Amino acid sequence: MKSVTIIGSGIIGLTSALQLQKSGFQVNLIAKERYDKTLSSKVGAIWFPFEVGPKKKTNTWATMTYMHYKTEESVGNGIIFIPFITAYTPKSNTGWTKQLPEGTVRKATKEELPRGMQMAFISNVPLAEPHLYLPHLFEQFLANGGTFKEREISSLEELASLDTYVVNCTGLGAKTLCNDKELHPMRGQILRCEKMAIVSCADSTQKGALSYVINRSEDCIVGGTDYENDWNKNNEPADTKLILNRLKGLCQEDPKIIETLVGLRPRRHSVRFEFDKTHPNVFHNYGHGGAGFTLAWGCAIELAEILSK
Template identity: 35%
Template sequence: MESEVIVLGSGIIGLTSAVVLAEGGRRVTVWAREPAEETTSAVAGGLWWPYRIEPEHRVADWSVRSFEVYAEQAERAAVTGVRMRTGLQLGADVDGLGPWRRALPEVRPAEPAELPGEYTAGVRATVPIVDTATHLAHLRDRLAAAGGEIERRAAGSLAEAGRSAPYVVNCTGLGARELVPDESVRPVQGQLVVVANPGVTEWVVSAYKDATATLYALPQPYGLVLGGTAVEDAWGTDPDPAAAAGIVARCARIVPEVADAEVLAHRVGLRPARPAVRLEAELLPGGARCVHNYGHGGAGVTVAWGCAEEAAELLEAA
């Protein structure tokens, strides 16, 4: 059966969009330049929390909707990779969280005794944390069950995809820089270290919007994810030993147990940053309708379901 929709990209944005469309009755094929396990999504720490993504008023709705979906999926954590976990956002206050805070069923200012080191403020909240490897596999399974397919293929142009189906959903992330082309899409390099978890059960984050060096410790089933970095316009994906040492040292200041933890893995990913997420439709040469869904910065996990559902609505508006 010929495809009705070509979804470009196999990261969390692309696969979530494909699942929403396929489960809504569309005949969907994903064109994947690389398999999901080699995308930036597979490297992500997986915490639901808007970070390096604009515009705020739209991000709020996308984030809230995604939170709702993840909360349901957390009831089947072993299959979906989603768990609800309480943690601490250091240096934040409840009133400054933005309109997306309405998603949080449990949020309060941290007590002084809960704040480590030099921190004088913080927010405690319960949010989804996603094991992205498990979640991407879950999305692939849902897509297949709904009749969708994944083809290992890189689009040479949007027009090429438009010649293969009447609808295209562009979820190419950083690849949109050349494919569209859209020079406003830029990489923000992130490095993290995975260590054997010494018993940490709650997440902790201190990541200011424009900081190059961030700090987070995220408990996942496969280990404790320590971060991180946020280096703009850096394209390299090889781990930097000095950056890794800095990550562990920063985390050890608030979680001393990680100083001697066994290092299990080093990871580097490139966040697809843009001044604002591009989620809109246009007609391609030849008449195919293209819905763009890219530029999610450091919050692809956070907004994936909200953006996917809006992309489906834009496609239905044709």
């Protein structure tokens, strides 16, 4: 049996591992932290191609991921489909709307628009609840014969020596590991709140003024921030105030905050999805920005096809 080692246990690493198992590989998973300590464990995880490129390729991966989630829609595994209103402008990436199944997306009427939005789509999209979905994937991986080890990899040379094939899914960690000068953090601060009456929606049309509400089965995520090159992992009260003020532009309801979460999205001009030029057994799969859950399965499916050849 062909062997491959995945580095990283977030949504990109777990989906890559499972798809490679499905393709007949023996898969080993190595990560500095287990899935419940990763960025993937503390995000809204709504399906939406946010701040990621290149557009044509990522729209294709997003569609593949959407269709995979359709096969997983099940009570208890953390995948549900919900109505989602997304604002757009003439400059927005709207190509994803043309690739979804017929009848799942349309333009919102004026009466349906949340306060402050001028134009928006209403689509029926997947929502992954990380606290349910990530352990579901991890348990599947182990049940399929996968192995997991907590270990920090300190260099690309060390990574390349691990297996016949090695897949780098280290997210922002790849900046140091690969000396990737293009990779940088996009800081996100969000509020986990009690459920709200407003329909789930997002307005990402103005850089630096991101605002969204994602109602989940038992709580609600209100966001957020999209600060480029910001390494601050601390909860900033000023950002909480900013998020709440922006929320007033969408609705009049005051959320009841349960906790504040901060994460650093791995941002690049384009997802790095390629073999390493120096270490030809290493494949890079990182830099998915704010769209990890949106692109994960599409990337995993293409990755398995590439390595199977």
